[in-house]
Amino acid sequence: MALFKKTSKSKEVAxxxxxxxxxxxxxxxAGDPTLVGEFVSVDFDDEGRIASYLFEAFLPAYKGWRWVVTVAKTDEDSDPTICDVVxxxxxDSLLAPxxxxxVDRLQPGDVGVGDxxxxxxxxxRLVPGFAALPGDEDLDATQVWELGLGRARVMSIEGRDQASKRWYEGDRGPESAIAKAAPKPCSSCGFFIPxxxxxxxxxxxxxxxxxxxxARVVSVDHGCGAHSEATL
Structure with a gap:
């Protein structure tokens, strides 16, 4: 019996x-007939010589997977040959994420001792050391680089923007609960070191x-109840 399949070009292939x-x-x-379910579908190549037969698979831990049997014929008169069974x-399969x-999976707190x-x-977030922003190094950045005294890389403007945004919007910025309840901001505290x-x-x-x-970085408008000038 001949089967037919419509290809992407809308022509029928025997x-x-x-x-x-x-x-x-x-x-x-499979070795066990209970692991093989009903026939699902068959798919032919454009020449109608290679077919992929799909059957339901009832394998433990492989919910929704299917047996795929690839069968080939060299011509119309030849006997079919099994190419592979996978x-x-x-x-609807259950797949791993x-x-x-x-580098994209790491989260704050993931790096521990010895990691x-x-x-x-x-x-x-990093640029070559000679590209340090003015005022961020004690010596002239180019001279330090030439002498081999500077760091190989320093934070880029993008890296600094990311850090400052993260710090300012975090628990040690002005919007945290402890900062809103503080008597005065950190900028006026004697224990604040810029x-x-x-x-x-x-x-x-x-x-x-x-x-x-x-011992933590805080924004100048952060605050807490331990301000140096706090009074009752």
């Missing part, structure tokens, strides 16, 4: 009937041992 042959092959490969995911590169995160030359460089006007470090922000 095929061949090897359904029983394909089922016998998949049953032999299991492939169907439209799409792989994501490690190494390989650097990337394509990191947009950081150097281009972010000096926006951030500093807290040096108050009894403050919950001790």
């Amino acid at each position: 095929g061949f009937d090897a359904l029983d042959f394909a089922r016998a092959a998949v049953l032999a490969d 299991v492939l995911p169907g439209p 799409q792989w994501i590169p490690y 190494i995160v390989p650097s990337s030359l394509e990191d947009a 950081i150097s460089g281009s972010l000096r006007g926006a951030f500093g470090a807290c040096a108050n041992a009894i403050s919950p922000e001790d």
Whole structure:
């Protein structure tokens, strides 16, 4: 019996009937008839010489997958030949999540003791050391680079923007609950140490041992109840 399949060019391609042959092959490969379900469909190549027979697969942990038996004929008079028997995911299969590169999977707190995160030359947050922003290095950036005394790379403008946005909108910015309840901002606190460089006007470090922000970067308009000039 001849089978037909419509191709993407809307023409009909004559095929061949090897359904029983394909089922016998998949049953032999499965080794257990309960693992093979009903016939699903058949798909032919454009010349009608290679067919892929699909059967339901009832394999543990492979919900929605299908047996695929590839059968070929060299010409109309030749006997069909089994090319391979595999299991492939169907439209409702349970699949593993799409792989994501490690650099995109890392989250704050993921790096622990002994962990190494390989650097990337394509990191947009970094630029060569000689491209440091004016005022961010104690010596002339070009001279430091030529003498081999500077860092190989420093933060780019994009990297600084990302960091300042993250810090300012985080728990140590002006919108946190503790900052809104503070009597005065960090900028007027005696324990506030401004950081150097281009972010000096926006951030500093807290040096108050009894403050919950001790040893952390805070915005100048952040605050807490341990302000040096706080009064009851």
